[in-house]
Amino acid sequence: MSELHLVLPAAPENVVVARQAITGLCEGLGFPSRATDDVRLAVTEACTNVVVHAYAADTAAAQLEVEANAVDQDLHITVRDQGRGMGVFTGAAGLGLGLPLIAALTRAVEMRAGPGGVGTEIAMTFSKDDADGDDADGRA
Amino acid sequence: MVTTPMAARSSVQTAVPSRIEVSAIAAGPVLARVFGIVGARAGLSLDRVSDLLLLADTIADADVHADARVTVEFSIADGQVELVVGPLADGGAEALTSSPKIGGVAVLPRLADQVEVLGSGADARRVRLVVA
Numbered sequence: 366m367s368e369l370h371l372v373l374p375a376a377p378e379n380v381v382v383a384r385q386a387i388t389g390l391c392e393g394l395g396f397p398s399r400a401t402d403d404v405r406l407a408v409t410e411a412c413t414n415v416v417v418h419a420y421a422a423d424t425a426a427a428q429l430e431v432e433a434n435a436v437d438q439d440l441h442i443t444v445r446d447q448g449r450g451m452g453v454f455t456g457a458a459g460l461g462l463g464l465p466l467i468a469a470l471t472r473a474v475e476m477r478a479g480p481g482g483v484g485t486e487i488a489m490t491f492s493k494d495d496a497d498g499d500d501a502d503g504r505a
Numbered sequence: 506m507v508t509t510p511m512a513a514r515s516s517v518q519t520a521v522p523s524r525i526e527v528s529a530i531a532a533g534p535v536l537a538r539v540f541g542i543v544g545a546r547a548g549l550s551l552d553r554v555s556d557l558l559l560l561a562d563t564i565a566d567a568d569v570h571a572d573a574r575v576t577v578e579f580s581i582a583d584g585q586v587e588l589v590v591g592p593l594a595d596g597g598a599e600a601l602t603s604s605p606k607i608g609g610v611a612v613l614p615r616l617a618d619q620v621e622v623l624g625s626g627a628d629a630r631r632v633r634l635v636v637a
Contacts, residue, residue: 366574369535370526378546379523385538386525393531 367434368394375420375427375446380412383431387442394435396493404440404491407470410463411444411487419448419485438493439472445479445486522578522589529565532575536561539579540586547581549636556616557586557636563605563612564590569597571630584637589623591631598622598629 369390373379387408391401412429420427430445468474473490480486527535540561544554565575571592578589593601602620605612614620619635 366528366572367526368528368531370524372524374523382523382539382542385542386527386535389533389535389538390527390531392534 367432369431369433371431373429373431375416375429375448377416379429380409380416383412383429383444384409387431387433390433391440394440396440396491400491400493400495403470403495404442407467407489407491408442408444410467411489414463414487415444415446415448415485419446421449424448440491440493441488442491443486443488445484447479447484450478450483451476451485522580524576524578526574526576529570529573529575532565533562536565536575536577540588543579543581543586544636547586548584549586553636560588560613560616560634560636563616564588564601567597567601567605569593569601571597585618586636588634588636589631590634591623593630593632595627598624598632601632 369386371383371386373382384405388401388405391404396404408431412431415429428447430443430447432443432445434441464474464476467487467489470491471489472492472495475488477486477488478484525535525539537558540557541554544557549557564577570576571594576591580587590601591598599622602613602622603611613632613634616636617634618637619633621633622629623631623633
């Protein structure tokens, strides 16, 4: 059973809700601040991808889903949509930096079709151990 | 059904309710952060956002949740935040609305404009709160 399961309308204003929920989860799980920063940024990018790319503009029930599981020192987070799936050009292409950024921030990342082949999910793994040197720059 | 009306208001309605389910160990910080941003987006005053944060702590700390998981649906409309807490354990709805007390006064009815137990008897497993 997951530590956190969040379901939101896939709207721009809800990206910050997801980010705040994940930040609270990291606090609750005792994640170091530097690792938490990485988690926040990666989840924000993944959620923004859902909002911008996953659904046609007139989709009424566009949904953003975030699920998090803690296993030992690792935190597994999946950001999921029920949209048009991978490979569909939305006409809203960005700079193409989102996924490389996520890859740089995570220990492991996988992008795949969602359950039942519906939509897309991006599965990210973070580790407390990736926070070497945490607080060396004075961050609490 | 137990209702504590503070003022006559229309029910808060949105097309897609948002839902958060979190394990008890992380419920406090998660709910506080989410309620804070939701209250701010609803345009609540700073005092009412503070009340929402107290509600988050009260809900997270209460030993009333089914399967040790805190579940809240939330929505914003007309400057109000509506929260539906549950499913709760047996007797959890009554305990949540009446037991957490400060100075002998139940906390939830003091912080929320509306407190309503949804369902009755054994089916009373959810509590609806409105903060405006």
